Amino acid sequence: MAEPDGKTLVCVPIAVETIDRALDDARLAEAKSADLVEFRIDGFFSGGDDGTEGVYELAQLRRLLDESPLPVILTCRPVWEGGEYDGEDAARVALFEKLCADGGNRAPAYLDVELAAYTRSANLRQKVNLCVTHPKQVRDVTTRLILSMHDFEGRPADLDRNLLRAIDEPACAVVKVAYRARSLRDNLELFEIIARTPKPTIALGMGEFGLMSRVLAPKFGGFLTFASLRESSATAPGQPTVDELLGMYRFRSIGRQTRVYGVIGWPVGHSRGPLIHNAGFAEVGWDGVYLPLPVAADGSDPDVSQLSFEATLGSLMNHEGLDLVGASITIPHKRHAAAAQVAGTGRQIADEAVSCLGAANTMLRTDADVEGVNQSILWRSNTDAAAIDELMLRALLDLGGSRIIDGEHHLNDRAIAVVGAGGAARAAAYAAMVRGAEVTIYNRTFERADEIASDLMAAPMTVLAPRPAMIGAAPLERLGLSLCDLYINCTPVGMEGGPDPEGLSIPIPEMTLDPARTVFFDTVYTPAETPMLREARARGFRTIDGVEMFVRQAALQFELWTGEPAPAGLFERLMA
Numbered sequence: 001m002a003e004p005d006g007k008t009l010v011c012v013p014i015a016v017e018t019i020d021r022a023l024d025d026a027r028l029a030e031a032k033s034a035d036l037v038e039f040r041i042d043g044f045f046s047g048g049d050d051g052t053e054g055v056y057e058l059a060q061l062r063r064l065l066d067e068s069p070l071p072v073i074l075t076c077r078p079v080w081e082g083g084e085y086d087g088e089d090a091a092r093v094a095l096f097e098k099l100c101a102d103g104g105n106r107a108p109a110y111l112d113v114e115l116a117a118y119t120r121s122a123n124l125r126q127k128v129n130l131c132v133t134h135p136k137q138v139r140d141v142t143t144r145l146i147l148s149m150h151d152f153e154g155r156p157a158d159l160d161r162n163l164l165r166a167i168d169e170p171a172c173a174v175v176k177v178a179y180r181a182r183s184l185r186d187n188l189e190l191f192e193i194i195a196r197t198p199k200p201t202i203a204l205g206m207g208e209f210g211l212m213s214r215v216l217a218p219k220f221g222g223f224l225t226f227a228s229l230r231e232s233s234a235t236a237p238g239q240p241t242v243d244e245l246l247g248m249y250r251f252r253s254i255g256r257q258t259r260v261y262g263v264i265g266w267p268v269g270h271s272r273g274p275l276i277h278n279a280g281f282a283e284v285g286w287d288g289v290y291l292p293l294p295v296a297a298d299g300s301d302p303d304v305s306q307l308s309f310e311a312t313l314g315s316l317m318n319h320e321g322l323d324l325v326g327a328s329i330t331i332p333h334k335r336h337a338a339a340a341q342v343a344g345t346g347r348q349i350a351d352e353a354v355s356c357l358g359a360a361n362t363m364l365r366t367d368a369d370v371e372g373v374n375q376s377i378l379w380r381s382n383t384d385a386a387a388i389d390e391l392m393l394r395a396l397l398d399l400g401g402s403r404i405i406d407g408e409h410h411l412n413d414r415a416i417a418v419v420g421a422g423g424a425a426r427a428a429a430y431a432a433m434v435r436g437a438e439v440t441i442y443n444r445t446f447e448r449a450d451e452i453a454s455d456l457m458a459a460p461m462t463v464l465a466p467r468p469a470m471i472g473a474a475p476l477e478r479l480g481l482s483l484c485d486l487y488i489n490c491t492p493v494g495m496e497g498g499p500d501p502e503g504l505s506i507p508i509p510e511m512t513l514d515p516a517r518t519v520f521f522d523t524v525y526t527p528a529e530t531p532m533l534r535e536a537r538a539r540g541f542r543t544i545d546g547v548e549m550f551v552r553q554a555a556l557q558f559e560l561w562t563g564e565p566a567p568a569g570l571f572e573r574l575m576a
Contacts, residue, residue, distance in 0.1 A: 008217045009035040009224035010251065011073060012242055013235040016044040019060045023067055025229055030069045032242045036109065038073040038226070039064060040083070040235060045076055045095060047087020058098055065099060065106045073146065074099065074108035081114050081150050089117060093127045100131040100143045110174065112146040115166050129171045144173035151179040152206065152237075155186060167199055174200045174223055178236065181205030184293060185315050187212040188322070191220045195321075207238045208269065208294055214240060215291060218254045220321065225251075248278050254289055259323050261561060262293035264313070264337075265330035269294075270526075273328050273554065276571045280558050283567040297332045309336040310343075317365055317378075318344040326561040327363045328554075334359040334423050337380060346376025353382035356459035357426050362557045381560060382427060387553035388488070388523075389431040391544050392416075395519045396486060398542070411437040417482055419505060420490030421448035424523045428488045429456055429471065438470040442479045449473035480510040488521040494530030508535045515540035525550045525575070547575050 012029035016022040016039050026037045045057055065072055076092045077083020085092060100107050111131060118125050132145045147166040149156065156162070156179060166175045175197055181187060190203040190213045197203075200223035205213040217225040227242040228234040234241075245251045263273040269292060277290035295312050297305040316324045329337040337360040338350065345365055354360045360380040368377050393409055416432040418425050421443040432439045433456055443449035450473040457471055474482075492498040493505035506520065520536040525546030533543050555566035 006221070007035075008222050008251075010242065010245065011036050011038050011224050011226050012229055013038040013040055013226050013233075013239075014229070015040045015233065015235060016064065019064050022064060025233075026068050026070055028229055029242065032229070033246055034070060034227070034242055035224070036071040036073060037068065038075055038112070038235075039068075039108075040075050040077065042075070042077045042083040042085035045085065045087075045092065047085070047091040058095065061095070061099060062106055065108060071109035073110040073112055075112040077112075078114070078117070081116065082152055089121060089124050093124050096131050097127060107142040109142070110144050110146050112148050112176070115147045115149050115162055118147055118169070119165060132173070133171055145171050146174040146176050146202075147172045148176035148202075149178070154180050154182050155189070163193065163197065167197060172199065174202065176202040178202070178204045178206055180207045180237070181210035181213070183209055184212065184295065184312055186210070187216075188315060188319050191216070191319075191321065194220045194222050204236075205238070206236050208267075208292075210238050211240065212291055212293070214238070215245065215249045215251065215289065216254065216260070216322075218251065219256055219258055219260075221256075248274055249289060249291070250278055250282055253282075253287070255287070256321070257287060257323075259286075259288040259325050260291065261288055261326040261328075262291040262324070263328040263330055264293045264295050264309075264333055266294055266297045266332060268292040268330065271328075271330065272550070272575060276551075276554055276574050277558060279570060279574055280567055281562075283570055284562065284564045286562050286564070288561070293327065295333060299332070305332065306336050306339065309333050310340045313340065313363075314342045314344060317342065325365045326557075328557055329361045329363065331423070334361055337361070337363060342378060345378040348378045348380070350380040351382065353385040353427070353430060354380050356456065357382055357385065357423075357430055358455075359384075359423050359426060361553070362560060364560055379560075381556075383553040383556035383560075384424060384549075385427040385431045386556055387549050388428050388521075389435070390552055391548055392428075392431060392486060392488070392521065393435065395521070395542060395544055399485065399517060399519070409435070411435040414438065414486065415440070415482075415484040416486045416488065417442060417479065417484040418488050418490060419443070419476070419479065421445065421452055422490060425449075425488075425490035426452055426456070428490055428523070429453070430459075432486075432488075433471050439472070440482065440484070441471070441473045442476050442482075443473070444476045446473060446475045480507040482511075483513065485517065486519045486521060488523065489530075489532055490523050492524065494522065494532050495524045496526045498524075502531055504535060505530070505532045508532065508539065508541075513541075515542075518542070519544065521549075522546050523549055528575075547572075551575055 012034040014022050014025045029037050076085050079086045132143050149162055166172050186205050193203040194201045202223050214225045227245040228239050263271045274290050281288045338354050338358050362381040362383050364379045414437045416437045416439050418428045418441045429439050441449040453471045453473045487506050489505040491505050493500045493503045519542045521544040522530050522533050523546050524530050528545050528547045536543050551571040558566040
């Protein structure tokens with residue numbers, strides 16, 4: 001449950017080291033539109049409540065509460081539940097009593113106390129209750145109690161029992177549970193906890209699998225979510241920054257009807273998809289949010305990875321209330337997406353590129369009229385192939401020489417080299433083959449290139465070139481001797497963080513080619529100018545970079561999901 005007005009709050013956690021720095025951070029949190037701050041004092045409070053040290057700490061913490069520009073959650077987390085405080089419970093509770101007894105602005109809005117500590121000690125429980133339930137004739141109560149549970153390893157075995165304990169405590173105003181999510185499916189249970197708990201509830205997954213629970217808290221009525229001021233100040237694994245939460249993910253616009261989209265892969269933390277698609281939704285007024293959706297894969301066991309993909313996607317798409325309706329698919333799940341049979345998602349349809357390539361990078365769940373019957377459909381597409389086709393065709397048309405047959409451009413007189421043997425190489429070879437070009441696939445392992453050529457020649461295509469396309473394979477060492485109109489690099493050579501970031505994916509200096517008649521295309525988009533493209537541009541060749549491809553395939557996804565054209569120029573500016 002959220003606040004009575006339905007608003008899910010944004011709280012910035014601040015680890016208190018010095019009072020001045022903590023207050024500076026609290027003012028920054030206010031400037032960034034947070035609703036409240038959590039002062040984590042477990043690294044500041046020593047546990048001494050007698051003598052000079054205790055008097056100084058108490059005075060400093062009173063100042064902290066008094067000068068905070070935002071309402072405060074006060075937390076002194078012990079070491080045994082992931083914090084830094086290693087003193088006695090009696091000392092921190094005595095501190096709570098003194099800070100809450102001042103009343104007015106100096107009292108924290110909430111005390112966060114661990115359920116385990118609260119239930120095992122009658123003395124602690126009694127004193128904490130006095131902090132939040134003083135009789136009105138003594139003072140007006142301004143502090144409320146959060147009873148919290150944390151597990152940094154995974155879902156606690158006694159979670160249900162502890163939830164009931166927290167709910168049944170009369171002094172408890174807010175229930176909080178946070179545990180490390182082991183998969184995306186853990187988020188679904190966290191959403192259910194929010195829905196079924198009669199008190200305001202915080203239910204969050206820690207780690208990269210738990211981001212969904214943090215961003216989608218308002219969709220399910222969560223009381224609040226946490227977001228750090230900066231990546232370095234996160235107080236839990238997987239915590240987004242407040243700029244990411246309120247900016248990129250548009251947290252304030254998320255409601256119960258918001259559609260959910262995301263990029264499924266392993267890993268996905270590097271994806272630029274959330275940046276551009278969320279900005280696109282904002283630009284056209286689309287009620288949607290796009291998230292990274294990590295689905296683990298086992299490279300040594302494709303069958304296990306396939307089952308994991310299907311089970312996760314089925315759980316998410318069939319969850320009542322989540323509204324996951326679209327997804328981008330990236331490495332290593334494109335083949336899993338093409339082959340997936342996702343129970344409960346209706347009729348499953350793939351476009352021809354997916355059928356021929358055995359790889360899908362886009363999914364959409366929708367309702368459509370099929371032969372007069374309204375049906376739920378899971379549509380699978382490959383916008384990589386479509387984007388390569390558009391960019392390839394545009395570049396080669398500028399050089400002249402294409403033929404138009406039945407209103408379609410064909411590249412019968414063009415020779416195209418595809419370098420690599422992965423999913424992008426398959427998509428590139430397919431796009432060139434459909435246009436009728438002569439295609440040669442070059443790869444360090446010749447057998448893999450030959451396998452792609454054979455697969456595509458045997459693929460059942462309904463879109464046929466005006467004559468049978470020529471498609472074959474060749475060893476990589478013969479690439480320097482080739483004479484082609486278009487070269488497409490589909491390897492990670494030249495990629496930032498890849499196996500050979502400074503390498504030339506295509507040996508341009510060794511080649512004798514006419515710059516006026518030759519195009520070089522790189523599917524790598526980090527960096528935008530790879531060593532190969534830099535070499536090609538220096539010699540006067542026309543080039544197509546990976547950013548252009550990424551933007552165009554993303555624009556095609558956006559159009560499929562929303563029915564709206566991607567905002568002109570927006571994706572390009574964000575990728576610059």
